[in-house]
Amino acid sequence: MSDARIRNFTSFVRGVGASFDESAVRFSSSPLHGFGVFARSPINRGTVLATVPKAAILSVENASLWQHLNKQHAATADDANEHPRDSVCDPLFQLPAALLFEALFGDRSPWRFYIDVLPSTLAEIGVPLAEDPARVAKVCQGTGIDVLTRTICVKLREVFDQIIKPLLVRRGAELDLEKSVVENVTFDQFLLAFAWATSRAFAVDAFHGNSMVPIADMFNHCTDGEHVHIEGAGDDGDGSDGSLSDEDEGTDSSPSRPSRPSVNGVANDKHTAHNNGDPEVLKIVCVKDIAPGNEIFNTFGQKPNTLLYLNYGFTEEHNAYDTALVHRLDIEHVLQRFSEQAHSADRSMTPSRKACVQAAASVVFDEAVDDYFQITTDGSFCHGILLLVYLHVAPWADLQPFCEDELELIEHLMQLSVLDILNAGGAPVRQIVSDIVERQLAKYPAGTSLASDEAALAAATEHTTPLERHALRLRIGQRKALKTAFRQLVGVEEENRKAEKRGSECKVQAARVSRVRKRLKTGLLG
Structure with missing residues (x-):
């Protein structure tokens, strides 16, 4: 990142009322991913590294587009609590x-210097949407990324063509966007x-929902190794979940907030009066001591590699929270075949069982x-899968x-x-379960195995593309989860049988003791 961009961003941060300890931290390129935050000097646990007012975050509520729509709506609507968006x-x-x-607002956007430090291309972020x-x-192939990326891309194209482009045409002039800018907006810009x-x-709070928070998103991720937590964000105080979810788009009413940046002076005071968010700031607080020169990490949560790659553009080699993905149709195929081959009428797919x-x-x-469905790396089968199996195999009684x-x-x-x-x-x-596991393993590229994937990853060079590295890590984690899951399930059954056997032996022994006691009482052993 250039010095000019850092200086402009620092000025922007101060201008919106945010702060960070410049004597303790610095922004710089990270060897892991893009840029990061580094310690200039020793930092003690409990130190507040930065504060960001909620009025300064780039949220749906604060954004110029939706404030413009809110202002128009507030002037005409009977119910100011409705969200026109x-x-x-x-x-x-x-x-x-x-x-x-x-x-698109460029220099007119209140967040222009914040946007300047965001990745300028999909390739910089590294998500699979950037790839062919x-x-x-x-x-x-077979990891779920292949299907999910295609599905997301198709959905985003539909949203762009049917919603975003028409919205630009209808509202562009109102927001002083030049006609050429509106006409030349591309799908790739929306993907970015x-x-x-x-x-x-x-997730910041119920009012703002998922939001872009200057400074906070400069910290890179480290699973279970974070140095900071973000206080005042989300229901649990951990604003680490970077994935979008409409469950976080709340409209709860809350107290009045300070004024926020706007384009063309647009602000929705009527709407704000009814949906007053928490005026407190977000605090970025150290949860452990940090030595000078070390990169300072946040955590995005305990996420599998599939989600890390899909949303954030990276994977972790030894991810304790990795999962294998098994598609619903594959499970249903195995279960249907079982029903068709069921030798017992008690387990056939009758209309009542169906x-x-x-x-x-x-x-x-x-x-x-x-x-x-997800199968975790410790071998825990998703309960939904087992319930499906139960419904097909349980005796009808x-x-x-x-x-x-x-x-x-x-x-x-x-x-x-x-x-x-x-x-x-x-x-x-x-x-x-064995058939489900085997069917999923067969979806990976022919000729590959856990051993060959591990060997390929160990032998990776600078000529190995990021996509290839991510695919190897995805397959390795998923293969391990699948095999562990089957062993775990068989192990539970074996332990159950052993426990039953031990129980039976105990019952036999108890019966013998009872007989001996009776004989003692009657003097038969005297």
């Missing part, structure tokens, strides 16, 4: 839209704004994200008492443990 754009895309408009889709599909949001925004599966869909598929009442069925399912499912299903459960 919700009728224009899905909450998930409101922040990216706002960021795109701020970038066909190459992502080939290199990341979307990537800014997914890689940097985090009705149970459909009735429980709301619970079973609640854990799926974009139709993917176990399900029949609940088949007439959907609520009772769901309550019954929620109380089932792994052992309950294993006891109900026996060998078929093990076979189904």
Whole structure:
């Protein structure tokens, strides 16, 4: 990052009322990813490194585009608590839209010097959206990144064509955007704004939702190794979740806040009076001592490599929170084949059993994200997968008492443990899980294995592309999770059998002791 950009950003920070300890920290290029924050001098735990007023963050509420719409709405609407933006754009895309408009405003944007220090290309962020889709599909085959990247790209194209471009045409002149700027906006510019949001925004509070926070997003991520926490952000005080989620787009009323930057003097005072956010600042606080020269890390949360790569553009080689992704259709394929081959009429897919599966869909598929179930690196199977298996293999006598009442069925399912499912299903459960694992392993590139992927990663050179490195890390983590999951499940069953055997032996021994006592009492052993 150039000295001029750093100076301008520092001036911007001071101008909006934010502060940071320049004697303790500096911004500089990071060997890990883009730029980062480094310690100039020893920093003690508990030190407040920076403060950022919520009025200075780039949120949907503060952004020029939506303030303009709010002002127009407030002048005509009966209910000032309504959000006009919700009728224009899905909450998930409101922040990216706002960021795109701020970038188009150029020097007129209150956040221009903040935007100047953001990555100027998708390649700088490193997310898979920056890559050629066909190459992502080939290199990341089977990891879920191949499918998710394509799905996201298609959805973003639809949003750009049907919402963003028409919004620019309708509102561009009102916001003094030149006609040539509006006409020449590209899909890649919107992709970049979307990537800014997914890689940097985090939940600030119910009023602002996911927001871009100057200074805070300069800190790079380190899983379970962070030096700072962001206080005053999110419900749990940890503003580390950079992924977009419309669950964070709240509209709760709160006290009045200080004035915030605006374009063309646009501010929605009427709306603000009804939705007054917390006027307090966000504080970036050290949670451990930091030695001079070290990079200072935040954490984006305990996330698997799939999510780290998809949202933030990097992966971690030894990620303790990695997961394997198994698509819903693959699980359903294995289960359908089991039902078709079921030798026992008690386990065949009768209309009554099928009705149970459909009735429980709301619970079973609640854990799926974009139709993917997760299996964690410690081998824990997503409960939704096991419930699906249970519904297919459980003896009908176990399900029949609940088949007439959907609520009772769901309550019954929620109380089932792994052992309950294993006891109900026996060998078929093990076979189904094995088939699910094998089907997923077969989706990775032919000729590859855990050993070959580990060897390829160890032998990677400067000629190995970032995409190839990420794909290797993704496959390694996912293969380990899949194999561990199967071993864990079999291990639980083995331990269960051993426990039952020990229980039986104890019962036999207890019976012998009882017989001996009786004989003692009757004098037969005298």
